[in-house]
Amino acid sequence: MEEPPTSHSQPVRDVxxxxxxxxxxxxGLCAEACPTYVATRREMDSPRGRIYLMKSLAEGKLQLDDDAVRHxxxxxxxxxxxTACPSGVHYGQLIEGARAFVERNHxxxxxxxxxRSTVSAIFPYPSRMRAVLAPLIVVDRLGLRPALRAILPRSFRDWLDLLPPLxxxxxxxxxxHVASADNAPTVVVHHGCVAQVxxxxxxxxxERMLAAAGYRVEHLEETVCCGALDxxxxxSARALEFARANVRALKGSGADAIVSAASGCSTAIAEYGELLKHDAELAADARAVAGKVKDLSTLLLAAKWTPVREFRCTVTYxxxxxLAHGLGIREAPRKLLASIPGVRLVELTESDLCCGSAGSYNLTEPEMARELGRRKVDNIVATGADYVVLANPGCEFQxxxxxxxxxxxxRAIHLADFLALVANNDRIR
Structure with missing residues (x-):
């Protein structure tokens, strides 16, 4: 591998x-932390390989052809x-910039x-998603999903499998209805787009668990997509529109902390300060909003919330x-789960390797998503757990x-829903 240059010229393309x-x-320390490299063992499907690719595109040494776009x-x-990088490379910013370049030029x-246009036109808009899924709700209520699945082409079956029972x-x-102290911190839960449907x-x-822990829960009148899917x-243009709308709404809520049940949304909101740093009107507000992002487990632990019921089961996380790589939150959910009487927590092999969901990735790249999903579930099944608990609805569906x-x-279950089972002492299988 050649040594990195100590200086560089200006690029000829805005990649x-x-x-x-x-x-x-x-x-190369990033390679083994990259799911696609682990799956394919191809250098160009590693972060280092993609950085070489972006640099070559930017310098005009490589054409933006189908092969480059594929990687x-x-x-x-x-x-x-x-997480694996010792040099602090902002890979997320790089790949998002490169993808915007691809969409403009390929x-x-x-x-x-x-x-891709179907996903883009429907997923960020809850009303559109509800309209599209309305017939499937009838199908599910009549118990006809297996019959529908049997007659669909494989690609549509895979999409159908990802939808929970509607x-x-x-x-x-x-x-x-716990009475919160007058000086109790206020929290707002951003309901997202796909999650609320x-x-x-x-x-x-x-919201209910936070209220039970003594927080004052505020409610947004309207929630728009956080912009992560875009x-x-x-x-990037529509992502900025969504970000601006959310900054105004979240600032207006006056909340001390912002929570999302979707970890991808949490990370997107936490990066609004960077995303809107050049917005003369909202840059300061965006930084303030970004600094208020928390996760459910951290807030419950801070409030010293403890379950009052025993719940005997084995869980893995x-x-x-x-949540892990974007916000650096790993131990708080585990600590919360381990604090529940009767819960036996078993560590999951490759617990932080992507399951293949990745927003809409399992719809646009189904083959790789399925391979990673199988690898993840191999490890889950090996634990013998009754529940695999997680903090993102996309991971749950996948x-x-x-x-x-x-x-x-x-059973795959979101942390908030698992805590509801504990509170109800309702061990549903």
Missing amino acids: CDYDLLFDCVHC LDLCLGCRGCE RRGVFDRLK GARHPLAPDL LANSENLNS LHSGN HDACH IAAELKRRNSKT
């Missing part, structure tokens, strides 16, 4: 923040490489464009990528689909 590319010293597309954006095939009522934590119990249970797919394919008794 990404060119100066950030030179933070990489090409040591960039295959990145999950999980940021496992950032024409994809018809089917790929259709798939129209079902999920257990909610008791609404304890497919996993709203996770939002509601987060940042990951190269639509999957580290959602953006892992639950693979567990169901194997007829496994292990």
